[in-house]
Amino acid sequence: DSGVTQTPKHLITATGQRVTLRCSPRSGDLSVYWYQQSLDQGLQFLIQYYNGEERAKGNILERFSAQQFPDLHSELNLSSLELGDSALYFCASSVTGTSGPDTQYFGPGTRLTVL
Amino acid sequence: GQQLNQSPQSMFIQEGEDVSMNCTSSSIFNTWLWYKQDPGEGPVLLIALYKAGELTSNGRLTAQFGITRKDSFLNISASIPSDVGIYFCAGRNAGGTSYGKLTFGQGTILTVHP
Numbered sequence: 001d002s003g004v005t006q007t008p009k010h011l012i013t014a015t016g017q018r019v020t021l022r023c024s025p026r027s028g029d030l031s032v033y034w035y036q037q038s039l040d041q042g043l044q045f046l047i048q049y050y051n052g053e054e055r056a057k058g059n060i061l062e063r064f065s066a067q068q069f070p071d072l073h074s075e076l077n078l079s080s081l082e083l084g085d086s087a088l089y090f091c092a093s094s095v096t097g098t099s100g101p102d103t104q105y106f107g108p109g110t111r112l113t114v115l
Numbered sequence: 116g117q118q119l120n121q122s123p124q125s126m127f128i129q130e131g132e133d134v135s136m137n138c139t140s141s142s143i144f145n146t147w148l149w150y151k152q153d154p155g156e157g158p159v160l161l162i163a164l165y166k167a168g169e170l171t172s173n174g175r176l177t178a179q180f181g182i183t184r185k186d187s188f189l190n191i192s193a194s195i196p197s198d199v200g201i202y203f204c205a206g207r208n209a210g211g212t213s214y215g216k217l218t219f220g221q222g223t224i225l226t227v228h229p
Contacts, residue, residue, distance in 0.1 A: 002157065002159070002160075004157075031215055033215060035217075042219055042220075042222065043158075043203065043205075045218070048215055048216060055215070056215070056216050088155075090157055090158070092217075094215055096215075102146075102215060103148065103160060103163045104148070104160075104215065104217060105160060106157035106158045106159070106160075108156060108157045109155075109156070109157045111155070
């Protein structure tokens with residue numbers, strides 16, 4: 001158990017819908033990262049938050065957004081869902097979120113299926 | 116974008132054999148991490164490397180941070196059936212606006228035959 005929790009474990013929805021994925025980081029970690037894992041693209045970085053502020057952006061679609069709340073949990077919002085958005089979405093957390101020695105621990109993931 | 120080339124893509128070995136996999140990058144990284152992922156689960160951190168040339172062990176696992184900072188390898192000695200899974204390397208850039216972002220290799224699928 002990494003200490004990072006994600007809910008829900010599975011999510012099945014229809015095209016055009018909007019969903020929210022939730023992540024709670026490890027105790028003491030200030031930085032949260034979101035990754036998408038699909039068969040054809042592998043593990044791709046989406047976005048990073050540090051202590052409530054956006055820190056870095058990766059290949060995140062405009063239909064996707066995220067935020068980190070004062071209690072440090074984070075939510076990833078996916079809207080106008082398309083079939084191609086079906087994937088595993090992982091949250092990871094680390095202490096500082098800097099480029100120095102700082103290790104990311106991953107949650108169990110949310111499997112999103114868009115029908 | 117950045118590319119991490121991880122090889123081999125898959126390995127089929129007998130229990131007890133040693134395994135070696137590696138990653139190479141077109142860019143310099145200041146951190147190399149190795150993760151193992153079981154189907155439907157999140158990646159689990161195996162080894163973290165923070166200095167060029169660093170050699171670190173974790174039980175039967177040994178990993179090294181290449182001196183060019185563009186490569187890393189992972190060795191597993193005396194493999195056992197529970198080593199089965201997908202192994203990923205991940206690198207983190209040296210500064211700039213990349214902050215903590217990780218770039219992942221494509222993964223090595225390991226199958227161990229009893």
